[in-house]
Amino acid sequence: MNKHLLLILLFFSTLGFSSQAQEAIFRAQNIISPEINADATVTFRLHAPNAKAVQVTGDFLPSVKIETPRGLMDGPGKADLVKDDNGVWEFKSQALSPELYSYSFIIDDFRTTDPSNPFLIRDVASVTNIFIVGKGQADLYRTQDILHGTVARRWYDSPGLSMDRRITIYTPPGYEKSTEKFPVLYLLHGAGGDEEAWIALGRTAQIMDNLIAEGKVKPMIVVMPNGNVIQDGAPGEGSEGFYKPAFMIPKTMDGTYEGAFSDIIKFVESNYQVKADKANRAIAGLSMGGYHSLHISRYYPNTFDYVGLFSAAIMAREDATGKVYSDFDASLKAQMDNGYKLYWIAIGKTDFLYDANKEFRTKLDGMGMKYTYVESEGGHIWRNWRVYLTQFAPQLFK
Amino acid sequence: MNKHLLLILLFFSTLGFSSQAQEAIFRAQNIISPEINADATVTFRLHAPNAKAVQVTGDFLPSVKIETPRGLMDGPGKADLVKDDNGVWEFKSQALSPELYSYSFIIDDFRTTDPSNPFLIRDVASVTNIFIVGKGQADLYRTQDILHGTVARRWYDSPGLSMDRRITIYTPPGYEKSTEKFPVLYLLHGAGGDEEAWIALGRTAQIMDNLIAEGKVKPMIVVMPNGNVIQDGAPGEGSEGFYKPAFMIPKTMDGTYEGAFSDIIKFVESNYQVKADKANRAIAGLSMGGYHSLHISRYYPNTFDYVGLFSAAIMAREDATGKVYSDFDASLKAQMDNGYKLYWIAIGKTDFLYDANKEFRTKLDGMGMKYTYVESEGGHIWRNWRVYLTQFAPQLFK
Numbered sequence: 001m002n003k004h005l006l007l008i009l010l011f012f013s014t015l016g017f018s019s020q021a022q023e024a025i026f027r028a029q030n031i032i033s034p035e036i037n038a039d040a041t042v043t044f045r046l047h048a049p050n051a052k053a054v055q056v057t058g059d060f061l062p063s064v065k066i067e068t069p070r071g072l073m074d075g076p077g078k079a080d081l082v083k084d085d086n087g088v089w090e091f092k093s094q095a096l097s098p099e100l101y102s103y104s105f106i107i108d109d110f111r112t113t114d115p116s117n118p119f120l121i122r123d124v125a126s127v128t129n130i131f132i133v134g135k136g137q138a139d140l141y142r143t144q145d146i147l148h149g150t151v152a153r154r155w156y157d158s159p160g161l162s163m164d165r166r167i168t169i170y171t172p173p174g175y176e177k178s179t180e181k182f183p184v185l186y187l188l189h190g191a192g193g194d195e196e197a198w199i200a201l202g203r204t205a206q207i208m209d210n211l212i213a214e215g216k217v218k219p220m221i222v223v224m225p226n227g228n229v230i231q232d233g234a235p236g237e238g239s240e241g242f243y244k245p246a247f248m249i250p251k252t253m254d255g256t257y258e259g260a261f262s263d264i265i266k267f268v269e270s271n272y273q274v275k276a277d278k279a280n281r282a283i284a285g286l287s288m289g290g291y292h293s294l295h296i297s298r299y300y301p302n303t304f305d306y307v308g309l310f311s312a313a314i315m316a317r318e319d320a321t322g323k324v325y326s327d328f329d330a331s332l333k334a335q336m337d338n339g340y341k342l343y344w345i346a347i348g349k350t351d352f353l354y355d356a357n358k359e360f361r362t363k364l365d366g367m368g369m370k371y372t373y374v375e376s377e378g379g380h381i382w383r384n385w386r387v388y389l390t391q392f393a394p395q396l397f398k
Numbered sequence: 399m400n401k402h403l404l405l406i407l408l409f410f411s412t413l414g415f416s417s418q419a420q421e422a423i424f425r426a427q428n429i430i431s432p433e434i435n436a437d438a439t440v441t442f443r444l445h446a447p448n449a450k451a452v453q454v455t456g457d458f459l460p461s462v463k464i465e466t467p468r469g470l471m472d473g474p475g476k477a478d479l480v481k482d483d484n485g486v487w488e489f490k491s492q493a494l495s496p497e498l499y500s501y502s503f504i505i506d507d508f509r510t511t512d513p514s515n516p517f518l519i520r521d522v523a524s525v526t527n528i529f530i531v532g533k534g535q536a537d538l539y540r541t542q543d544i545l546h547g548t549v550a551r552r553w554y555d556s557p558g559l560s561m562d563r564r565i566t567i568y569t570p571p572g573y574e575k576s577t578e579k580f581p582v583l584y585l586l587h588g589a590g591g592d593e594e595a596w597i598a599l600g601r602t603a604q605i606m607d608n609l610i611a612e613g614k615v616k617p618m619i620v621v622m623p624n625g626n627v628i629q630d631g632a633p634g635e636g637s638e639g640f641y642k643p644a645f646m647i648p649k650t651m652d653g654t655y656e657g658a659f660s661d662i663i664k665f666v667e668s669n670y671q672v673k674a675d676k677a678n679r680a681i682a683g684l685s686m687g688g689y690h691s692l693h694i695s696r697y698y699p700n701t702f703d704y705v706g707l708f709s710a711a712i713m714a715r716e717d718a719t720g721k722v723y724s725d726f727d728a729s730l731k732a733q734m735d736n737g738y739k740l741y742w743i744a745i746g747k748t749d750f751l752y753d754a755n756k757e758f759r760t761k762l763d764g765m766g767m768k769y770t771y772v773e774s775e776g777g778h779i780w781r782n783w784r785v786y787l788t789q790f791a792p793q794l795f796k
Contacts, residue, residue, distance in 0.1 A: 028509075029523075032642060050450075050506040108448040112510045118520045118633070119640045125427075127516050131640060145630070145637040148562065152550040154574075164546065176552075176669055232543070236517045239543040242529060244430060245516060271574055 031088065033116040034103075034131045040095040042133060044103070045116065049087025051107045055080055058103025058128070059383065060096055074350060074379065078106065098134030099383060100141045100203065121200050123382070124192035125245045139210065140390055141203040146213040147173035151205050153195075153237075156267035160260030165226060166233035167264070168195045170205055171272070172212055172219035181275045183397040184221045184268055185306075187389075188285030188292050191313070192247040194234035195226040201382045207389055218397045220282075221272055225264050227285075227292055229256045252288060253317055255324030258295045265303070282396050284308025284344075286385040287353070291315070294360075299324050301335040306396050308344045310388040311380050314356045329367075336369040342395055343371040346388045348378040429486065431514040432501075432529045438493040440531060442501070443514065447485025449505045453478055456501025456526070457781065458494050472748060472777065476504065496532030497781060498539045498601065519598050521780075522590035523643045537608065538788055539601040544611040545571035549603050551593075551635075554665035558658030563624060564631035565662070566593045568603055569670070570610055570617035579673045581795040582619045582666055583704075585787075586683030586690045589711070590645040592632035593624040599780045605787055616795045618680075619670055623662050625683075625690055627654045650686060651715055653722030656693045663701070680794050682706025682742075684783040685751070689713070692758075697722050699733040704794050706742045708786040709778050712754045727765075734767040740793055741769040744786045746776040 033045040044056045061077030081089035102121065104111050113120060117129045132138050149172045155164045172182065187204065189197035198204045204222055211217035228249045232238040235245040251257075269276040281304045285293040290312025297307045343364075347357045364371055374391065378384050431443040442454045459475030479487035500519065502509050511518060515527045530536050547570045553562045570580065585602065587595035596602045602620055609615035626647045630636040633643040649655075667674040679702045683691040688710025695705045741762075745755045762769055772789065776782050 048506075048508045050508065052448075107505070107508065108446075110446045110448065110505065112513060113525070115510060115525075116523075116642065117640075118523050118525050118643060120518060120525065122516045125514075125516050127511070127513075127518065142639055143631065143635060143637050145562075148553040148564075150550050150552045152548050154548045155546040155571075164543075166546075173553075233541065237541060239541050241540055242515075242517045244514065 028115070031116045033114055034129075036131065036133055037092075040097075040133055042093045042096060042101075042131065044081065044091045044093075044105075044114070046081060046089045046105055046107070046114065047087055048089060048107055049083075051083075051089070053080070053108055054083070054089040055106040056091055056103055057106055057111075058101055059381065060093060060099075060101040060103060060133075096133045098136040098138035100130060100132045100138065100386070102128040102130050104128050122196075122245075123201060124247050137387070137390070140207050141386065142210075143206055144210060144213070146209060148209050149173050149205060149212075150175065151199060155233075156264065156271075158260055158263040158267075160263045161229050161256070163232050165231075166195055166237055167226065167267075168199050168224040169268075169272075170199070170208055170222040170224070172208065172221070174219070175221070175273070178273070181273045182219060182221050183280035184223060184272075184274050184282070185393065185396060186223045186225070186264070186281070186283040186293075188225070188227055188283070188289030190285070190287030190289050191249070191252060192245065193289070194228060194231065194237075195224050196234045196237070198222075198224045202386055202389060204389065207386065208393070211390065211393060217393045220393075220397060221268070221274060223264065223268055227257050227289060228252050229260065253291060253313075254319045255295070255322035257292060258299050258324045259322070261292075261296045262300065265300075278303055278305050279341075280305075280397060282306030282308070284310060284389075284392055285312070286310040286388075287313045287380065295324060297340075298328070298331040298335040301331050302338040305341040306344075307340065307342065308388070308392045309346070309357075310385050310392075311347050311351050311353055312345070312357060312360075313353055314360045332369065333367060336367065343369070344374070344392055344395070345371050346374040346376065346384075346391070348376050348380065348384050350377075350379040352380060426513070429514045431512055432527075434529065434531055435490075438495075438531055440491045440494060440499075440529065442479065442489045442491075442503075442512070444479060444487045444503055444505070444512065445485055446487060446505055447481075449481075449487070451478070451506055452481070452487040453504040454489055454501055455504055455509075456499055457779065458491060458497075458499040458501060458531075479503075494531045496534040496536035498528060498530045498536060498784070500526040500528050502526050520594075520643075521599060522645050535785065535788070538605050539784065540608075541604055542608060542611070544607060546607050547571050547603060547610075548573065549597060553631075554662065554669075556658055556661040556665075558661045559627050559654070561630050563629075564593055564635055565624065565665075566597050566622040567666075567670075568597070568606055568620040568622070570606065570619070572617070573619070573671070576671070579671045580617060580619050581678035582621060582670075582672050582680070583791065583794060584621045584623070584662070584679070584681040584691075584694075586623070586625055586681070586687030588683070588685030588687050589647070589650060590643065591687070592626060592629065592635075593622050594632045594635070596620075596622045600784055600787060602787065605784065606791070609788065609791060615791045618791075618795060619666070619672060621662065621666055625655050625687060626650050627658065651689060651711075652717045653693070653720035655690060656697050656722045657720070659690075659694050660698065663698075676701055676703050677739075678703075678795060680704035680706070682708060682787075682790055683710070684708040684786075685711045685778065693722060695738075696726070696729040696733040699729050700736040703739045704742075705738065705740065706786070706790045707744070707755075708783050708790075709745050709749050709751055710743070710755060710758075711751055712758045730767065731765060734765065741767070742772070742790055742793070743769050744772040744774065744782075744789070746774050746778065746782050748775075748777040750778060 028047040035043040055078045057078045063074040065072045066075035081091040290309040426445040433441040453476045455476045461472040463470045464473035479489040512527045688707040
């Protein structure tokens with residue numbers, strides 16, 4: 001190592017810290033957390049000599065029953081870390097099944113991120129750390145050494161909402177050099193999400209790259225718009241700047257978005273090499289995005305051959321009074337009569353929307369509208385929505 | 399609010415917490431931090447009833463002299479938050495000049511992020527919160543209600559490095575619909591950075607959008623590659639998966655990257671509508687990227703009409719023995735003799751690379767190689783590199 005390099009290293013490793021703090025800094029910088037062990041256990045570590053108690057909480061721990069105003073509910077478990085003589089706290093998990101997990105630390109009742117793990121995902125206003133364990137399903141969430149699609153953040157003009165709006169678009173490997181036309185999946189986020197949700201929490205690019213490489217999914221374009229009509233872009237990415245993201249956002253489920261959805265289709269079909277017909281359009285969404293997919297696919301009743309409702313927030317709403325909702329039954333029947341190839345409904349057994357989905361299926365049964373129904377374990381969680389995408393996408397455009 | 403909505407709100411607001419913890423949770427969720435006040439002061443808040451001491455540290459505070467193994471150095475200041483009866487800690491800053499700032503909290507000597515602020519940027523392995531104050535220069539870093547370019551994460555084939563590699567590319571507003579050809583700025587990151595550095599820490603998309611909208615910068619494509627030849631993508635984005643990012647990465651300054659840089663130019667010029675000539679190519683970089691820009695621009699001595707060295711890590715290295723470095727003086731002279739429009743050198747007065755840059759300018763003076771020199775306040779910091787980009791880009795392709 002030459003003199004200049006040493007100077008740089010010293011500069012960056014000492015900046016802002018007194019010399020007596022060097023050892024502590026060195027220890028904190030050298031901590032590996034989380035460490036994914038060969039036996040699929042995971043070790044969490046935290047350097048916090050002054051803390052009285054440190055816990056880790058996350059979806060990798062067995063859920064526990066928690067008392068809430070609604071009665072006992074499932075909540076994420078917690079585990080205690082144990083401190084060693086150097087002030088490093090540690091906890092080793094059970095062997096975990098293949099999955100992308102998220103977690104936080106709780107230090108003396110204060111919930112925070114793991115300073116040793118720079119991989120974080122925002123979900124509404126919460127930021128948590130993530131890690132991946134194992135092969136199998138988890139390999140679908142990894143960036144593998146295969147061909148990759150492109151992920152673009154673009155802005156489209158929405159005359160229906162009188163604004164330019166940000167949108168995330170995945171194009172499959174080789175798209176730019178291809179003269180082919182591709183089918184399109186419109187993939188919609190839930191309440192509190194935005195055009196970043198599916199690409200970040202949903203691992204959409206990794207899932208599509210991997211399933212396309214395996215030959216299980218047809219190369220397609222995936223369009224991830226922002227369903228909050230009062231925003232031009234995700235919090236921090238739009239012209240409103242940085243502000244605390246909210247879970248409930250005005251006007252998200254009053255028909256405005258569904259009514260203006262044709263702007264998005266028009267943008268995609270005039271800017272991308274796409275097969276612009278019903279047989280090559282799919283729409284799917286999670287939670288609120290499932291609600292949107294239900295309504296958009298029947299409001300434009302001869303537009304989509306593939307519809308996916310992932311834990312859909314199916315509900316009668318008092319503010320759902322506009323044109324989009326006025327002919328629910330008639331337009332649903334029109335959609336049925338026009339025909340489609342797949343109407344796919346998936347929900348977890350413990351999802352709080354389970355009954356609402358059951359009610360909706362009864363309605364569909366009553367009118368003779370065909371659908372495929374998948375019931376999974378678990379509740380209203382991203383783990384399920386990633387799995388649903390890996391199950392839904394292979395059925396498209398075949 | 400109807401019954402279903404209420405159910406959703408309850409579900410999300412109570413999940414995982416016991417009822418007696420409701421008030422604390424509610425308080426924590428409703429904290430606004432940082433709050434940018436009308437008088438340009440900023441209020442920081444943290445709910446941590448069990449903490450004994452809370453500080454905020456960041457580049458918005460006056461720097462302080464800190465004892466290090468190299469002697470007294472400038473380091474970020476710290477300020478104490480004061481606790482109220484509800485366990486909410488608070489600190490209000492002085493009025494701040496327009497800028498994008500970053501900060502962390504220190505809770506009982508444990509450095510962590512602000513849980514009320516989901517806007518975070520990773521720099522090497524550290525994650526800090528950010529906020530923007532004021533107008534003027536700071537407005538260049540905001541997403542404004544103007545036309546926006548597209549930011550794409552793509553993968554290109556690098557035969558010189560025998561791998562597919564991830565790259566970030568900004569195309570200006572209207573690019574996709576245009577039949578025009580555009581000039582290209584290659585913008586290189588520093589040690590420990592990657593293809594995410596300029597777009598995240600550098601606010602490149604916002605800066606370009608704003609300066610193009612003001613008519614101060616010509617519409618151009620900005621190419622942000624990864625200068626770490628052993629990576630195919632940024633930590634967490636490449637096939638190595640999630641791992642703790644390092645500041646010093648092997649083979650970053652041994653000539654391999656410079657030697658294979660033609661792969662990037664070839665990819666850009668065969669995949670984008672670009673003017674593929676010297677008059678329409680610029681290259682600039684910060685720190686290690688300045689070193690790369692220096693060497694790439696002279697190794698391909700008739701390729702770039704515009705060169706920018708931002709706080710360049712100009713240094714003689716023992717591992718710089720290969721073909722790229724073997725004819726430093728001759729190729730630099732060739733570059734000079736071939737001519738160029740701008741050779742722009744910028745550095746802060748307190749930058750630890752100040753002397754190395756001075757030495758290099760003496761060399762250039764000695765051989766009669768012309769350059770423009772800009773000396774700013776401050777040191778080796780992102781604040782300067784964003785400013786340098788806003789100063790350099792308007793001079794290009796005129």
